[in-house]
Amino acid sequence: MDDNSDTESIASRTTPQGPGEAPTMLSQRFIAATEIGRGGMGVVFRCRDVELGRDVAIKVLKGVGTELRSQLTREARLQSRLQHPSIIPVYDIERSANGNELIVMREIAGQTLRAILRKRAMARRGLLSALSRVCMAIDYAHTRKVVHRDLKPENVMMGEFGEVYVVDWGLAIELDAEVQSIGGTPGYTAPEQLEGRATELSDVFSLGKILFEILDPGDLQDAPPELLAIATRACSDDAAARPTARELADVIDRFLDGERDLALRKQLAADAADAARAALATADRRVAMREVGRALALDPDHGDARSVLRDLLTAPPAQLPPEVDEWTSRERGRAIRGAVSAASLGFILTVALLPLEAMMGVRSPGWFVTRAALAVSAIVACRLLARQARPTRAGLAVTFTLSIATISCTSLVAGPFILIPSLAVLVAASLASLGGRRWIVMTTLIGLVMIGVPFMFEYLGVVAPSYTLGDDMVIHPRLIDLPPTLAPIYFVIKEAIIIAVVGMMLARFRDTLAAAERALAVHAWQLSQLLPSKT
Known part of the structure; x- marks a missing residue:
């Protein structure tokens, strides 16, 4: 939604709009309450749908003119075709009292990925899980021959209840259906996109840049090697060397599955180490050896298990085993x-x-x-x-x-x-x-x-x-x-x-x-x- 507002929660912006920015009554059906985003082409308001009694988000053009109206209409129609859980659904296109086009969308509360990255308000695991969902949403758009062309942390919304959305489809295009204009955000735009030749793999370039930010470029030595490898491929200047958005999601998911498995193994190792320590305290060395073996098989670097093993191997038993x-x-x-x-x-x-x-x-x-x-x-x-x-x-x-x-x-x-x-x-x-x-x-x-x-x-x-x-x-x-x-x-x-x-x-x-x-x-x-x- 908002290209520039990356430091604060969209849901938390409550500055009332002055009469010069937008009319209170956008149309007979929608009443503007709060500005929640501002982009290069329009402003987004949280509004009240008086007919259905619900809050919605409405994007309003900053200016007037046939070209802007056409662009807004194209964006609305393109986005409405993308029925995916991580793409904000478009409810309708309305015309305001002053004749402006309005895009009516679902209203969401949360923060941009940029705000979360800047504050480091979420663990890496949660960020990677969100990026995987973004990749799948983009892969879905690619199957519909739609390229976003402006993927960046500012255009990824993280909802308060785990929702993840790709927003601001203003630069999106349909491949093979229209002449491309040059656009995008510096630092996230693929080389071929700067030449007016964007493809699905141009979005993958942007996703790779986001993945690098999640992995923290200040300390990449500790980053998982498989994620570093796929991020490097995604950011290749050679589009043919890049993975697809789904392949990128698959690598991230495999890593997360392994991380989940690792967390479970660590917990099981801790339980086995505790059992070994308890058995050693009661001089049941047979059980202690079995449990410490399980603990170290699950987690070879488990400190307490290694300590128990050291005690078992260096302190002779009071009574020799049979x-x-x-x-x-x-x-x-x-x-x-x-x-x-x-x-x-x-x-x-x-x-x-x-x-x-x-x-x-x-x-x-x-x-x-x-x-x-x-x-x-x-x-x-x-x-x-x-x-x-x-x-x-x-x-x-x-x-x-x-x-x-x-x-x-x-x-x-x-x-x-x-x-x-x-x-x-x-x-x-x-x-x-x-x-x-x-x-x-x-x-x-x-x-x-x-x-x-x-x-x-x-x-x-x-x-x-x-x-x-x-x-x-x-x-x-x-x-x-x-x-x-x-x-x-x-x-x-x-x-x-x-x-x-x-x-x-x-x-x-x-x-x-x-x-x-x-x-x-x-x-x-x-x-x-x-x-x-x-x-």
Whole structure:
């Protein structure tokens, strides 16, 4: 309607008209009340329709003359043909008391888009929704071969109840039906329109300019890229590169649909994050993990959800979940199987030395056979235990007992202070590796028992002593002879076997620990990438 009044609500202008501007009685039917708009060709009044008892808007020519009357009549007839919710309907054409032509239209209350943009009185979403409706109204006009030619924020009205109207069709033309005059508003007019060759795509150029204003040219870096792209296309100097008005509306609507979906996702994410926080407060970590996963799937940047996840991943639970207990049990079984496999290799090498011991000379055949039988039994027990997915307590007890018995018999070779301390270290190291710090006292006592019990038997005279102490230490072997030529080789081989078995056990445990440390480091790095610390 009003080309120039962009700063105030048309509905709020209440300045009464003086007698020189318009007669109070425009015709026998319409009484002028308030001027609500003024354009280049005419003035618009809010009037009272005395016959129907309603308010209407009436456009009155500023001047007189056949050409102006013809132009006003053409505008009225053209606009009346466009039956669209966003195009103000024309009710009638009247003639005033002084002979002027009057266009009678629906009276609307609201503000121009220019006024809203200047005051930033509406969120971007509402502005885009309104522009989409404008695009559809213009697309409708284009299907009727009508081009508006003067689209700008001043000619878009926003009603008080969500209505959107395209107004001031004074420069509109019917394509292929009349000779074009050059017209339009600088800054909104397409290049071809300035040459008198306006087409439907000339209106799209103007719509693109309006879209840029809605996106705020002062801060386009934060504007949605898809809207920037379509606005740039719409404002192309090459008309063929521009989208249609409907295509422009479709892009805006798709963006708004996505924005609505985003708003819903954010709300659902907030609800899930609240549920996760509540579950964490009651130590229900299973529900907390499920809900925080939902929240982050819906909104990866949700701050509260990320905070809950950080708490879940960095604070251990008061009670291990059953699944973790199960996994720990399986890993412990793997460690035990590795230890008994190494132990079985040690016993196999011990049995392999029996021919060498026989060559050195057997002093006590009974104990020699007993120790060999115990070593073979220990090998069998270790191999059976290594095949169990979860080694049983009974299997561990049998294997451990046979191992201790075999080692105790070995004290008959050279007494409790040769070979036995090394074997005690082997047993203690394996038990400590499997049981951890809580077993440290038990493993120490077992090692001491392995050395101390044979020593006490000798000290109390239950068995013959293994050593005579004086200027020289004399060994009294009871199981096999210790000839000077073979004994050193025998002891070196025995110690090498013990060292190798201990090394194998510790290497296996070290590999397991290193793998766990790497997994933990990777987990910590991934956590830092997922939940970077706030600086």
